[in-house]
Amino acid sequence: MNTTPARTRLGSTGPETSALGLGLMGMSDLYGPADEAESIATVHAALDAGVTLMDTGDFYGMGHNELLLHDALRGRDRESVQISVKFGAQRGPDRSWLGYAADPAATKTALAYTLRRLRTDYIDVYRPARLDPNVPIEETVGAIAELVKAGYVRHIGLSEVGADTLRRAAAVHPISDLQIEYSLISRGIEAEILPTARELGIGVTAYGVLSRGLLSGHWQSDREIAATDFRGFSPRFQGENLTHNLSLVEALRAIAEAKGASVAQIAIAWVASRGSDIVPLVGARRRDRLAEALGSLDVQLTEGELAAIEAAVPAGSAAGDRYAAAQMAHLDSEH
Template sequence: MRKRTLGSTGPAVSALGLGAMGMSGAYGAADRAESIATVHAALDAGVTLIDTADFYAMGHNELLLAEALRGRDRDGYQLSVKFGMLRGPGSEFGGHDGRPAAVKNFLAHSLTRLGTDHVDIYRPARLDPDVPVEETVGAVKEMIDAGHVRHLGLSEVDAETVRRAHAVHPVADLQIEYSLISRAVEAEVLPTLRELGIGLTAYGVLGRGLISGHWSAGRRAAPGDSRAASPRFSGENVEHNLALVEALRRVAEAKGCTVAQLAIAWVAAQGPDIVPLVGARTRGRLAEALPAAELSLSADDLAEIEKAVPSGAARGDRYPSAFMRDLGVGN
């Protein structure tokens, strides 16, 4: 597995990262044994960057990873952890908490659940509108100085917020949705990151499975699958979006790869400062994704991909309307 460095101050990580959210019920029931086996397979394949959050099934994901990582060399992988999103017992959304005391409290719980003495990258999942970002990242800086955190990260914020946070402490990377059908980051955020020497970890590179090549028009989301509420998977939107996938499939077939591999490779091809996160929750999906790290795309390939899925071609917001207001950039 090739390596990429997250910005000018961040760690060297694998060219593809593993996003663990789907292993804790975000897309319906997941098999615990298969999830752990998938983490093991990823590590064995050279994947070192593993992304989680303390609110993924309210600690379930961190406990799962602790089990999967037990006995592994702690210096052989990097844990990226998001914090700050509040949930109730019925999974109802309760806002965000970026107060310095809360930051330290969240971190203490994560360290315990993960069974480690440090987190490699720690980041607020979203901005708390009631707390200046300088205060939130200042608390993370204190935890870096104390040795409990190695690097500061951000998630889903705009260019101005990146600058404000970076002025308090160097930001290693911004985690944000970036895919062929979610390209708003290209306008202002990505140029700002490159100006400041900040990396980008891209989640949603397969549009939550929409552009994986495995979703079909008649398919219904399983119970508990968050995609049931996604505008891009609903009604006429999904039919339009899947037509884009079929156009992409023709490019993939000519290239001799799968649609998923092409979509992941496209994100990686947007710059050596970008690390795609693959949300595989089975060894089969992981095995399909891994070759994307070695897939080279020529200028002609990129032009054909652009023709198949032009910027802004997808229909529907990437989140339900209630969550769109928390994002630093749109679709």
Template sequence: MKARTLGRSGPQVSALGLGCMGMSELYGQADRRESIATVHAALDAGITLLDTGDFYGMGHNEMLLAEALAGRPRDSYLLSVKFGAQRGPDGAWLGYDARPQAVKSALAYSLRRLRTDYVDIYRPARLDPAVPIEDTAGAVAELVQAGYVRHLGLSEVGAETIRRAHAVVPVADLQIEYSLISRGIEGAILPACRELGIGITAYAVLSRGLISGHWSADRQPSARDFRQHSPRFQGANLEHNLALVDRLRTLAQTHGASVAQLAIAWVLARGEDIVPLIGARTRPRLEEALGALDVGLGEDDLAAIEQAVPPGAAAGERYAPAQMAMLDSEKR
């Protein structure tokens, strides 16, 4: 497994990370046994970065990871944990809480669920508009000083917020959506991170399966699948976006690769400071994703991909309007 370093102050991690949210919710039914087997396969393949959140299944994902990691040396993997999202007993989203006391309380519960003494990267899932980012970053800095956290991370915030947090304590990485059809970070956010020496952990590199090559126009998401309400998966938007996938499929075939492998390889090629998070829930999907590491893309290949799927080519926003409004990274 190739390795990359998360910014100037962050840890060395595998070139691909494993995003574990789908093993608990939001993408339809997941199989517990297969999820654990997939985590084991990822670790055995050399993946060291595991991403979760305390609100994924209201703690379910952290407990699932604890079960999967039982018996593994703690220094053989890194845990990236998001906090702050508030949910009701029915699973409803209630907002965000990133007050210093809430940060510390949330970590106490995460440590218990994960059965560990520390997490490697701790990050607010979204910017809490009621709390200055300096206060949230300062609370994480105190947890770093106490040994409960190794590094501060951020998620879905804009360049100004990144600078303000980084002035309090070095930020290891920014977790944010980045794919061939979600390139908004290239304007101001990615340059700011590179200026400050902050790494990028890119999630939704396959746009939640849309550009994986496995989605079809007649596929119906289940009632509990996030994609049922995602603008890019609706009606004419979906038809337009799947036409982009067909263009990628033609290019992928010239490399003897799948569409998913080409799309992941493109993100890998955007810079050594970017680590794609793979949301694989099964071993076959994980194995396919790992194959992206063997897809070499030269300048001509990248130019051909850009021509097939230029910036802004996708139809529809990446989230529904209510969720888009919560993204500091989307504010202009």
């Protein structure tokens, strides 16, 4: 078995990293309760397996996720880990969402706090979580470029932006990668965003590769969803939408079983198969889920299997948007 990720580079200018990354959001926020000790053990297991790309956000648990990552990295070689941080989401003490702030002053302030929480001198990839509708992307990228020049940031990334914004940003400073949702049932980037990223030499770090658990093969239609789990409000997890989407999963399960793999492994392997410039981020919160995700590295999909997957889960076949309407409206990538 080959459960050590290959090495790759994020885009033409980004850092060298593992070809599979770990997304830490669920360890602190949005997916219901998580076990902190198990979360740290999962980060350790990922590092020991050769996963070096760690993705977090300063608003995940209002700083908790960065503090957790600091604890997990204690005693590890900082230079061997690539830390990707998203910023800009504004939140209240009641966990409410208050909008975005990615103006130069807010950008630099956010980084100052991030460096403190992570107890590090630099961030490998720093990126606004969303496009701030009140701030030209040139101003946000320009501010991060100043932080790059000062040595606090090594590379600039973006998240959930469209093709035009990518071009405007890249005209200011090289962009290492675009972090954006990409999975078998979220393929909106294929028409314009992915070709533009490739034209500009910008890599893709794909989150939601299991569509927040929907494509994991483990989701049950009668599963109780915690009040703090945003999937309780996600259109794809509601009523008839969920029934339809789980039928797609069952079609995928037949292909997985014939391959001797799990549904999750097939779904991750499919994303990885879309190009060497795409790095899947897996949101494992437990060591067993991480081990399953790492097993996707052994799954090499043939042309026939890719065709069967395409037939089982055609582009656009999911029921429901990937976010509720209010959140979709904030996505530059969807406009």
